[in-house]
Amino acid sequence: MRNKRPSPNRQKAVVLLSGGIDSSTTLCLAKKQGYKVSCLIFDYGQRHKRELDSAKRIAQKARCKYYVLKISLPWKGSALLDRRIAIPKPENPKTRKPENLIPATYVPARNTIFLSFGLSFAEAIGARTIFIGANAIDFSGYPDCRPDYIKEFNRLAKLATKTGIEGCTIKISAPLINKSKAQIIKLGKSLGVSYQLTWSCYKGGKFPCNRCDSCLIRAKGFREARIEDPLLNEGK
Amino acid sequence: MRNKRPSPNRQKAVVLLSGGIDSSTTLCLAKKQGYKVSCLIFDYGQRHKRELDSAKRIAQKARCKYYVLKISLPWKGSALLDRRIAIPKPENPKTRKPENLIPATYVPARNTIFLSFGLSFAEAIGARTIFIGANAIDFSGYPDCRPDYIKEFNRLAKLATKTGIEGCTIKISAPLINKSKAQIIKLGKSLGVSYQLTWSCYKGGKFPCNRCDSCLIRAKGFREARIEDPLLNEGK
Numbered sequence: 001m002r003n004k005r006p007s008p009n010r011q012k013a014v015v016l017l018s019g020g021i022d023s024s025t026t027l028c029l030a031k032k033q034g035y036k037v038s039c040l041i042f043d044y045g046q047r048h049k050r051e052l053d054s055a056k057r058i059a060q061k062a063r064c065k066y067y068v069l070k071i072s073l074p075w076k077g078s079a080l081l082d083r084r085i086a087i088p089k090p091e092n093p094k095t096r097k098p099e100n101l102i103p104a105t106y107v108p109a110r111n112t113i114f115l116s117f118g119l120s121f122a123e124a125i126g127a128r129t130i131f132i133g134a135n136a137i138d139f140s141g142y143p144d145c146r147p148d149y150i151k152e153f154n155r156l157a158k159l160a161t162k163t164g165i166e167g168c169t170i171k172i173s174a175p176l177i178n179k180s181k182a183q184i185i186k187l188g189k190s191l192g193v194s195y196q197l198t199w200s201c202y203k204g205g206k207f208p209c210n211r212c213d214s215c216l217i218r219a220k221g222f223r224e225a226r227i228e229d230p231l232l233n234e235g236k
Numbered sequence: 237m238r239n240k241r242p243s244p245n246r247q248k249a250v251v252l253l254s255g256g257i258d259s260s261t262t263l264c265l266a267k268k269q270g271y272k273v274s275c276l277i278f279d280y281g282q283r284h285k286r287e288l289d290s291a292k293r294i295a296q297k298a299r300c301k302y303y304v305l306k307i308s309l310p311w312k313g314s315a316l317l318d319r320r321i322a323i324p325k326p327e328n329p330k331t332r333k334p335e336n337l338i339p340a341t342y343v344p345a346r347n348t349i350f351l352s353f354g355l356s357f358a359e360a361i362g363a364r365t366i367f368i369g370a371n372a373i374d375f376s377g378y379p380d381c382r383p384d385y386i387k388e389f390n391r392l393a394k395l396a397t398k399t400g401i402e403g404c405t406i407k408i409s410a411p412l413i414n415k416s417k418a419q420i421i422k423l424g425k426s427l428g429v430s431y432q433l434t435w436s437c438y439k440g441g442k443f444p445c446n447r448c449d450s451c452l453i454r455a456k457g458f459r460e461a462r463i464e465d466p467l468l469n470e471g472k
Binding site: 067069070071072073074075076102106107108109110111112113115116117119120121123124125143144146148149152153155156159160161162164165 | 308310342343347349356380396398400401
Protein backbone atom coordinates (compact mmCIF):
# COMPACT_ATOMS: atom_id res chain seq x y z
CA MET A 1 0.00 0.00 0.00
CA ARG A 2 1.43 3.35 -1.02
CA ASN A 3 0.62 6.87 0.13
CA LYS A 4 -1.15 5.66 3.22
CA ARG A 5 -2.45 8.55 5.28
CA PRO A 6 -3.22 7.28 8.75
CA SER A 7 -6.16 9.11 10.29
CA PRO A 8 -5.52 10.51 13.77
CA ASN A 9 -8.61 8.66 15.00
CA ARG A 10 -8.00 5.37 13.21
CA GLN A 11 -11.71 4.64 13.13
CA LYS A 12 -12.59 0.99 12.80
CA ALA A 13 -14.20 -0.36 9.66
CA VAL A 14 -15.36 -3.76 8.46
CA VAL A 15 -14.59 -4.79 4.87
CA LEU A 16 -16.53 -7.64 3.27
CA LEU A 17 -13.81 -9.43 1.34
CA SER A 18 -14.45 -12.03 -1.36
CA GLY A 19 -11.00 -12.15 -2.91
CA GLY A 20 -12.12 -10.64 -6.22
CA ILE A 21 -11.07 -7.39 -7.84
CA ASP A 22 -13.81 -5.20 -6.39
CA SER A 23 -13.55 -6.17 -2.73
CA SER A 24 -9.74 -6.18 -2.81
CA THR A 25 -9.74 -2.67 -4.27
CA THR A 26 -12.30 -1.62 -1.66
CA LEU A 27 -10.06 -2.96 1.11
CA CYS A 28 -7.11 -0.90 -0.13
CA LEU A 29 -9.33 2.16 -0.47
CA ALA A 30 -10.54 1.79 3.12
CA LYS A 31 -6.96 1.47 4.34
CA LYS A 32 -5.92 4.49 2.27
CA GLN A 33 -8.68 6.45 3.98
CA GLY A 34 -7.05 5.61 7.29
CA TYR A 35 -9.46 3.04 8.69
CA LYS A 36 -8.38 0.26 11.00
CA VAL A 37 -9.86 -2.55 8.95
CA SER A 38 -11.15 -5.97 9.96
CA CYS A 39 -12.21 -8.23 7.10
CA LEU A 40 -15.10 -10.66 6.90
CA ILE A 41 -14.66 -13.53 4.44
CA PHE A 42 -17.61 -15.82 3.71
CA ASP A 43 -17.35 -19.51 3.01
CA TYR A 44 -20.90 -20.08 1.78
CA GLY A 45 -20.39 -23.27 -0.20
CA GLN A 46 -19.42 -21.44 -3.39
CA ARG A 47 -18.01 -23.53 -6.24
CA HIS A 48 -15.03 -21.28 -6.52
CA LYS A 49 -13.49 -22.07 -3.13
CA ARG A 50 -10.23 -20.82 -4.59
CA GLU A 51 -11.42 -17.26 -3.90
CA LEU A 52 -11.29 -17.97 -0.15
CA ASP A 53 -7.53 -18.55 -0.31
CA SER A 54 -7.20 -15.35 -2.32
CA ALA A 55 -9.22 -13.42 0.23
CA LYS A 56 -7.11 -14.67 3.14
CA ARG A 57 -3.86 -13.84 1.36
CA ILE A 58 -5.11 -10.38 0.47
CA ALA A 59 -6.16 -9.69 4.07
CA GLN A 60 -2.78 -10.92 5.32
CA LYS A 61 -0.92 -8.77 2.79
CA ALA A 62 -2.91 -5.74 3.97
CA ARG A 63 -2.06 -6.68 7.58
CA CYS A 64 -5.73 -6.85 8.53
CA LYS A 65 -7.47 -9.10 10.98
CA TYR A 66 -9.97 -11.34 9.31
CA TYR A 67 -12.65 -13.86 10.13
CA VAL A 68 -13.76 -16.61 7.76
CA LEU A 69 -17.44 -17.27 8.45
CA LYS A 70 -18.85 -20.57 7.33
CA ILE A 71 -22.42 -20.16 6.17
CA SER A 72 -24.69 -23.00 5.24
CA LEU A 73 -27.29 -22.35 2.53
CA PRO A 74 -28.79 -25.82 2.23
CA TRP A 75 -31.49 -24.63 -0.16
CA LYS A 76 -29.05 -23.99 -3.04
CA GLY A 77 -30.98 -22.18 -5.83
CA SER A 78 -27.92 -20.77 -7.59
CA ALA A 79 -25.37 -21.93 -10.14
CA LEU A 80 -22.68 -20.84 -7.69
CA LEU A 81 -23.93 -23.30 -5.08
CA ASP A 82 -25.28 -26.15 -7.17
CA ARG A 83 -23.16 -27.96 -9.73
CA ARG A 84 -26.31 -29.24 -11.43
CA ILE A 85 -27.06 -25.68 -12.59
CA ALA A 86 -24.81 -24.55 -15.44
CA ILE A 87 -22.74 -21.39 -15.12
CA PRO A 88 -24.46 -19.27 -17.77
CA LYS A 89 -22.78 -18.20 -20.96
CA PRO A 90 -21.77 -14.58 -20.92
CA GLU A 91 -24.00 -11.90 -22.37
CA ASN A 92 -23.20 -8.34 -23.20
CA PRO A 93 -23.93 -6.40 -20.00
CA LYS A 94 -24.49 -3.28 -22.08
CA THR A 95 -27.40 -4.72 -24.03
CA ARG A 96 -29.25 -6.92 -21.58
CA LYS A 97 -31.97 -5.50 -19.37
CA PRO A 98 -30.92 -6.14 -15.78
CA GLU A 99 -34.49 -6.44 -14.50
CA ASN A 100 -35.17 -9.29 -16.91
CA LEU A 101 -31.86 -11.01 -16.98
CA ILE A 102 -30.57 -11.70 -13.53
CA PRO A 103 -28.27 -14.66 -14.24
CA ALA A 104 -28.26 -18.14 -12.73
CA THR A 105 -25.19 -17.22 -10.67
CA TYR A 106 -27.40 -14.98 -8.52
CA VAL A 107 -27.44 -16.33 -4.95
CA PRO A 108 -30.74 -15.51 -3.19
CA ALA A 109 -30.25 -12.60 -0.79
CA ARG A 110 -26.49 -13.12 -0.62
CA ASN A 111 -25.47 -9.54 0.01
CA THR A 112 -28.26 -9.12 2.57
CA ILE A 113 -26.83 -12.07 4.49
CA PHE A 114 -23.28 -10.73 4.15
CA LEU A 115 -24.24 -7.19 5.20
CA SER A 116 -26.23 -8.53 8.17
CA PHE A 117 -23.16 -10.31 9.47
CA GLY A 118 -21.15 -7.18 8.69
CA LEU A 119 -23.61 -5.15 10.74
CA SER A 120 -23.41 -7.54 13.67
CA PHE A 121 -19.61 -7.58 13.52
CA ALA A 122 -19.37 -3.78 13.17
CA GLU A 123 -21.63 -3.23 16.14
CA ALA A 124 -19.76 -5.76 18.28
CA ILE A 125 -16.34 -4.19 17.64
CA GLY A 126 -17.49 -0.56 17.55
CA ALA A 127 -16.89 0.02 13.82
CA ARG A 128 -19.00 2.72 12.20
CA THR A 129 -18.43 1.82 8.54
CA ILE A 130 -18.95 -1.37 6.56
CA PHE A 131 -17.28 -1.39 3.16
CA ILE A 132 -18.67 -3.58 0.40
CA GLY A 133 -17.27 -3.88 -3.12
CA ALA A 134 -20.73 -4.01 -4.72
CA ASN A 135 -20.71 -2.73 -8.26
CA ALA A 136 -23.70 -2.02 -10.50
CA ILE A 137 -21.75 -1.36 -13.71
CA ASP A 138 -19.99 -3.95 -15.84
CA PHE A 139 -21.42 -6.67 -13.70
CA SER A 140 -24.09 -9.27 -13.70
CA GLY A 141 -27.24 -7.33 -12.88
CA TYR A 142 -27.58 -8.71 -9.36
CA PRO A 143 -30.31 -6.79 -7.52
CA ASP A 144 -28.28 -6.54 -4.32
CA CYS A 145 -25.41 -4.72 -6.05
CA ARG A 146 -27.44 -1.64 -6.99
CA PRO A 147 -27.32 1.83 -5.41
CA ASP A 148 -30.99 1.74 -4.32
CA TYR A 149 -30.37 -1.46 -2.43
CA ILE A 150 -27.36 -0.05 -0.56
CA LYS A 151 -29.34 3.09 0.28
CA GLU A 152 -32.16 0.96 1.68
CA PHE A 153 -29.78 -1.17 3.75
CA ASN A 154 -28.40 2.02 5.25
CA ARG A 155 -31.92 2.94 6.37
CA LEU A 156 -32.38 -0.51 7.86
CA ALA A 157 -29.07 -0.34 9.74
CA LYS A 158 -30.31 2.64 11.74
CA LEU A 159 -33.33 0.73 13.03
CA ALA A 160 -31.72 -2.71 13.28
CA THR A 161 -29.09 -2.02 15.89
CA LYS A 162 -28.67 -0.70 19.40
CA THR A 163 -26.01 1.62 17.97
CA GLY A 164 -28.50 3.04 15.45
CA ILE A 165 -31.28 3.49 18.00
CA GLU A 166 -28.83 5.29 20.26
CA GLY A 167 -28.15 7.79 17.48
CA CYS A 168 -24.84 6.56 16.04
CA THR A 169 -24.91 5.49 12.44
CA ILE A 170 -23.27 2.36 11.09
CA LYS A 171 -22.86 3.27 7.45
CA ILE A 172 -22.67 0.91 4.49
CA SER A 173 -20.15 2.30 2.02
CA ALA A 174 -20.02 0.97 -1.54
CA PRO A 175 -17.37 3.25 -3.05
CA LEU A 176 -17.13 1.35 -6.36
CA ILE A 177 -20.84 1.02 -7.05
CA ASN A 178 -20.92 3.35 -10.04
CA LYS A 179 -17.48 2.63 -11.46
CA SER A 180 -16.72 0.51 -14.50
CA LYS A 181 -14.39 -2.45 -14.08
CA ALA A 182 -11.68 -0.53 -15.94
CA GLN A 183 -12.04 2.44 -13.57
CA ILE A 184 -11.83 0.09 -10.57
CA ILE A 185 -8.68 -1.58 -11.90
CA LYS A 186 -7.03 1.79 -12.58
CA LEU A 187 -7.92 2.95 -9.09
CA GLY A 188 -6.66 -0.30 -7.61
CA LYS A 189 -3.41 -0.05 -9.51
CA SER A 190 -2.85 3.45 -8.08
CA LEU A 191 -3.51 2.06 -4.59
CA GLY A 192 -1.10 -0.84 -5.06
CA VAL A 193 -3.69 -3.64 -5.01
CA SER A 194 -2.03 -7.01 -5.58
CA TYR A 195 -4.20 -8.21 -8.44
CA GLN A 196 -2.05 -11.31 -8.82
CA LEU A 197 -3.57 -12.48 -5.53
CA THR A 198 -7.20 -11.91 -6.60
CA TRP A 199 -9.57 -14.49 -8.04
CA SER A 200 -12.58 -13.89 -10.29
CA CYS A 201 -13.43 -17.15 -12.10
CA TYR A 202 -16.79 -18.69 -11.15
CA LYS A 203 -15.69 -22.22 -11.97
CA GLY A 204 -13.93 -24.27 -9.39
CA GLY A 205 -10.77 -24.96 -11.37
CA LYS A 206 -7.14 -24.50 -10.53
CA PHE A 207 -6.74 -21.80 -13.19
CA PRO A 208 -9.21 -19.18 -14.49
CA CYS A 209 -11.43 -20.66 -17.22
CA ASN A 210 -11.29 -17.41 -19.21
CA ARG A 211 -14.79 -18.18 -20.49
CA CYS A 212 -17.31 -17.53 -17.72
CA ASP A 213 -19.11 -14.23 -17.24
CA SER A 214 -16.80 -13.23 -14.43
CA CYS A 215 -13.56 -14.06 -16.30
CA LEU A 216 -14.73 -12.13 -19.38
CA ILE A 217 -15.74 -9.07 -17.37
CA ARG A 218 -12.32 -9.16 -15.71
CA ALA A 219 -10.53 -9.47 -19.05
CA LYS A 220 -12.54 -6.60 -20.54
CA GLY A 221 -11.76 -4.45 -17.49
CA PHE A 222 -8.01 -4.96 -17.74
CA ARG A 223 -8.14 -4.46 -21.53
CA GLU A 224 -10.02 -1.17 -21.22
CA ALA A 225 -7.75 -0.02 -18.39
CA ARG A 226 -4.75 -0.85 -20.62
CA ILE A 227 -3.20 -2.79 -17.77
CA GLU A 228 -1.98 -6.36 -18.02
CA ASP A 229 -3.80 -8.85 -15.82
CA PRO A 230 -1.12 -10.67 -13.79
CA LEU A 231 -3.35 -13.79 -13.88
CA LEU A 232 -3.69 -13.64 -17.66
CA ASN A 233 -1.31 -16.44 -18.50
CA GLU A 234 -2.08 -18.72 -15.56
CA GLY A 235 -2.60 -22.29 -16.70
CA LYS A 236 -1.48 -21.61 -20.26
CA MET B 237 -53.95 -27.74 15.63
CA ARG B 238 -57.69 -27.26 15.64
CA ASN B 239 -60.01 -25.59 13.14
CA LYS B 240 -57.40 -25.66 10.40
CA ARG B 241 -58.74 -24.13 7.22
CA PRO B 242 -56.57 -25.30 4.35
CA SER B 243 -56.22 -22.63 1.71
CA PRO B 244 -56.95 -23.82 -1.84
CA ASN B 245 -53.58 -22.48 -2.96
CA ARG B 246 -51.49 -23.71 -0.04
CA GLN B 247 -49.02 -20.91 -0.48
CA LYS B 248 -45.60 -21.55 0.94
CA ALA B 249 -44.33 -19.64 3.94
CA VAL B 250 -41.15 -19.63 6.01
CA VAL B 251 -41.45 -19.40 9.81
CA LEU B 252 -38.43 -18.37 11.88
CA LEU B 253 -38.71 -20.69 14.86
CA SER B 254 -36.80 -20.24 18.11
CA GLY B 255 -38.78 -22.62 20.30
CA GLY B 256 -40.17 -19.87 22.51
CA ILE B 257 -43.78 -18.81 23.04
CA ASP B 258 -43.91 -16.15 20.34
CA SER B 259 -42.45 -18.07 17.41
CA SER B 260 -44.39 -21.24 18.32
CA THR B 261 -47.63 -19.26 18.37
CA THR B 262 -46.66 -17.64 15.07
CA LEU B 263 -46.08 -21.06 13.53
CA CYS B 264 -49.57 -22.25 14.54
CA LEU B 265 -51.07 -19.01 13.25
CA ALA B 266 -49.39 -19.45 9.86
CA LYS B 267 -50.66 -23.00 9.65
CA LYS B 268 -54.15 -21.88 10.66
CA GLN B 269 -54.03 -19.39 7.79
CA GLY B 270 -53.44 -22.31 5.44
CA TYR B 271 -49.78 -21.86 4.60
CA LYS B 272 -47.50 -24.74 3.75
CA VAL B 273 -44.84 -23.92 6.30
CA SER B 274 -41.11 -24.60 6.35
CA CYS B 275 -39.30 -23.61 9.54
CA LEU B 276 -35.84 -22.14 9.99
CA ILE B 277 -34.19 -22.80 13.34
CA PHE B 278 -30.94 -21.01 14.20
CA ASP B 279 -28.13 -22.51 16.22
CA TYR B 280 -26.12 -19.33 16.78
CA GLY B 281 -24.16 -20.35 19.83
CA GLN B 282 -26.86 -19.25 22.27
CA ARG B 283 -26.45 -20.25 25.92
CA HIS B 284 -29.90 -21.71 26.01
CA LYS B 285 -29.28 -24.55 23.55
CA ARG B 286 -32.28 -26.23 25.11
CA GLU B 287 -34.51 -24.01 22.95
CA LEU B 288 -33.18 -25.78 19.84
CA ASP B 289 -34.64 -29.10 21.00
CA SER B 290 -37.90 -27.33 21.75
CA ALA B 291 -37.95 -25.77 18.28
CA LYS B 292 -37.34 -29.10 16.57
CA ARG B 293 -40.05 -30.84 18.57
CA ILE B 294 -42.52 -28.03 17.86
CA ALA B 295 -41.79 -28.18 14.10
CA GLN B 296 -42.19 -31.95 14.15
CA LYS B 297 -45.47 -31.72 16.07
CA ALA B 298 -46.77 -29.23 13.47
CA ARG B 299 -45.61 -31.63 10.71
CA CYS B 300 -43.42 -28.98 9.13
CA LYS B 301 -40.13 -29.34 7.35
CA TYR B 302 -37.34 -27.57 9.14
CA TYR B 303 -33.71 -26.66 8.72
CA VAL B 304 -31.35 -26.03 11.63
CA LEU B 305 -28.80 -23.47 10.46
CA LYS B 306 -25.56 -23.25 12.36
CA ILE B 307 -24.35 -19.68 12.50
CA SER B 308 -21.05 -18.61 13.90
CA LEU B 309 -20.85 -15.19 15.57
CA PRO B 310 -17.25 -15.25 16.76
CA TRP B 311 -17.40 -11.65 17.91
CA LYS B 312 -19.80 -12.38 20.81
CA GLY B 313 -20.94 -9.03 22.25
CA SER B 314 -24.01 -10.35 24.04
CA ALA B 315 -24.88 -12.05 27.30
CA LEU B 316 -26.63 -14.73 25.25
CA LEU B 317 -23.39 -15.65 23.50
CA ASP B 318 -20.78 -14.96 26.12
CA ARG B 319 -20.87 -16.56 29.55
CA ARG B 320 -18.58 -13.85 30.87
CA ILE B 321 -21.41 -11.32 30.49
CA ALA B 322 -24.09 -11.72 33.16
CA ILE B 323 -27.70 -12.24 32.19
CA PRO B 324 -29.17 -8.95 33.45
CA LYS B 325 -31.59 -8.76 36.32
CA PRO B 326 -35.14 -8.13 35.20
CA GLU B 327 -36.60 -4.65 35.07
CA ASN B 328 -40.16 -3.57 34.73
CA PRO B 329 -40.72 -3.32 30.97
CA LYS B 330 -43.51 -0.81 31.58
CA THR B 331 -41.28 1.72 33.26
CA ARG B 332 -37.98 1.48 31.45
CA LYS B 333 -37.30 3.57 28.36
CA PRO B 334 -36.54 1.17 25.52
CA GLU B 335 -34.17 3.55 23.71
CA ASN B 336 -31.98 3.80 26.79
CA LEU B 337 -32.23 0.34 28.17
CA ILE B 338 -31.54 -2.26 25.57
CA PRO B 339 -30.37 -5.14 27.76
CA ALA B 340 -27.14 -7.12 27.67
CA THR B 341 -29.02 -10.05 26.13
CA TYR B 342 -29.32 -8.06 22.89
CA VAL B 343 -27.39 -9.89 20.13
CA PRO B 344 -26.04 -7.42 17.53
CA ALA B 345 -28.21 -7.48 14.40
CA ARG B 346 -29.62 -10.92 15.24
CA ASN B 347 -33.01 -10.51 13.59
CA THR B 348 -31.41 -8.94 10.52
CA ILE B 349 -29.24 -12.05 10.15
CA PHE B 350 -32.22 -14.33 10.74
CA LEU B 351 -34.48 -12.46 8.31
CA SER B 352 -31.72 -12.42 5.67
CA PHE B 353 -31.50 -16.19 5.79
CA GLY B 354 -35.31 -16.31 5.80
CA LEU B 355 -35.33 -14.14 2.68
CA SER B 356 -32.81 -16.35 0.92
CA PHE B 357 -34.72 -19.49 1.87
CA ALA B 358 -38.10 -18.01 0.88
CA GLU B 359 -36.78 -16.95 -2.51
CA ALA B 360 -35.15 -20.34 -3.14
CA ILE B 361 -38.34 -22.33 -2.38
CA GLY B 362 -40.81 -19.83 -3.85
CA ALA B 363 -42.39 -18.75 -0.55
CA ARG B 364 -43.92 -15.29 -0.50
CA THR B 365 -44.24 -14.79 3.27
CA ILE B 366 -41.74 -14.97 6.11
CA PHE B 367 -43.29 -15.13 9.56
CA ILE B 368 -41.35 -13.87 12.54
CA GLY B 369 -42.56 -13.90 16.14
CA ALA B 370 -41.05 -10.48 16.90
CA ASN B 371 -42.88 -8.69 19.67
CA ALA B 372 -42.46 -5.10 20.79
CA ILE B 373 -44.67 -5.28 23.89
CA ASP B 374 -43.88 -7.06 27.15
CA PHE B 375 -40.42 -7.78 25.87
CA SER B 376 -36.89 -6.64 26.22
CA GLY B 377 -36.74 -3.50 24.10
CA TYR B 378 -34.62 -5.02 21.33
CA PRO B 379 -34.47 -2.62 18.38
CA ASP B 380 -35.03 -5.37 15.83
CA CYS B 381 -38.35 -6.39 17.36
CA ARG B 382 -40.11 -3.08 16.65
CA PRO B 383 -42.75 -2.32 14.00
CA ASP B 384 -40.60 0.31 12.24
CA TYR B 385 -37.82 -2.20 11.83
CA ILE B 386 -40.11 -4.82 10.28
CA LYS B 387 -41.57 -2.18 7.95
CA GLU B 388 -38.06 -1.21 6.85
CA PHE B 389 -37.02 -4.81 6.25
CA ASN B 390 -40.08 -5.19 4.03
CA ARG B 391 -38.84 -2.28 1.93
CA LEU B 392 -35.39 -3.85 1.72
CA ALA B 393 -36.80 -7.25 0.66
CA LYS B 394 -38.25 -5.71 -2.50
CA LEU B 395 -34.84 -4.43 -3.63
CA ALA B 396 -32.72 -7.28 -2.26
CA THR B 397 -34.07 -10.15 -4.32
CA LYS B 398 -34.65 -11.23 -7.90
CA THR B 399 -38.23 -11.97 -6.86
CA GLY B 400 -38.70 -8.40 -5.62
CA ILE B 401 -37.12 -6.82 -8.71
CA GLU B 402 -39.39 -8.94 -10.88
CA GLY B 403 -42.41 -7.48 -9.12
CA CYS B 404 -43.37 -10.22 -6.64
CA THR B 405 -43.21 -9.30 -3.00
CA ILE B 406 -41.71 -11.46 -0.28
CA LYS B 407 -43.46 -10.10 2.78
CA ILE B 408 -42.22 -10.17 6.36
CA SER B 409 -45.18 -10.79 8.63
CA ALA B 410 -44.89 -10.17 12.36
CA PRO B 411 -48.45 -10.88 13.49
CA LEU B 412 -47.69 -10.67 17.22
CA ILE B 413 -45.70 -7.47 17.17
CA ASN B 414 -48.24 -5.35 19.03
CA LYS B 415 -49.69 -8.00 21.33
CA SER B 416 -48.97 -8.42 25.01
CA LYS B 417 -47.57 -11.75 26.19
CA ALA B 418 -50.95 -12.53 27.77
CA GLN B 419 -52.75 -11.87 24.47
CA ILE B 420 -50.24 -14.10 22.64
CA ILE B 421 -50.74 -16.93 25.12
CA LYS B 422 -54.53 -16.68 24.88
CA LEU B 423 -54.29 -16.71 21.09
CA GLY B 424 -51.90 -19.66 21.18
CA LYS B 425 -54.16 -21.58 23.53
CA SER B 426 -57.06 -21.14 21.09
CA LEU B 427 -54.80 -22.42 18.28
CA GLY B 428 -53.70 -25.45 20.28
CA VAL B 429 -50.04 -24.44 20.70
CA SER B 430 -48.18 -27.03 22.80
CA TYR B 431 -46.69 -24.66 25.35
CA GLN B 432 -45.27 -27.60 27.29
CA LEU B 433 -42.80 -27.99 24.40
CA THR B 434 -41.68 -24.36 24.38
CA TRP B 435 -38.62 -22.90 26.11
CA SER B 436 -38.09 -19.33 27.29
CA CYS B 437 -35.34 -19.31 29.92
CA TYR B 438 -32.15 -17.50 28.90
CA LYS B 439 -29.93 -19.57 31.14
CA GLY B 440 -28.55 -22.83 29.90
CA GLY B 441 -30.00 -25.05 32.65
CA LYS B 442 -32.03 -28.19 32.50
CA PHE B 443 -35.04 -26.44 34.02
CA PRO B 444 -36.27 -22.82 33.72
CA CYS B 445 -34.50 -20.59 36.26
CA ASN B 446 -37.72 -18.63 36.91
CA ARG B 447 -35.57 -15.57 37.61
CA CYS B 448 -34.26 -14.20 34.32
CA ASP B 449 -36.01 -11.52 32.30
CA SER B 450 -37.42 -14.03 29.89
CA CYS B 451 -38.75 -16.40 32.59
CA LEU B 452 -40.43 -13.53 34.42
CA ILE B 453 -42.05 -12.14 31.27
CA ARG B 454 -43.35 -15.64 30.53
CA ALA B 455 -44.72 -16.06 34.06
CA LYS B 456 -46.43 -12.67 33.94
CA GLY B 457 -47.97 -13.52 30.57
CA PHE B 458 -49.48 -16.78 31.79
CA ARG B 459 -50.66 -15.09 35.01
CA GLU B 460 -52.39 -12.28 33.13
CA ALA B 461 -53.90 -14.73 30.63
CA ARG B 462 -55.19 -16.77 33.60
CA ILE B 463 -53.75 -19.89 32.06
CA GLU B 464 -51.44 -22.29 33.84
CA ASP B 465 -47.95 -22.59 32.36
CA PRO B 466 -47.33 -26.30 31.76
CA LEU B 467 -43.62 -25.71 32.49
CA LEU B 468 -44.38 -24.00 35.81
CA ASN B 469 -43.40 -26.82 38.07
CA GLU B 470 -40.48 -28.19 36.05
CA GLY B 471 -37.50 -28.81 38.26
CA LYS B 472 -39.41 -28.19 41.48
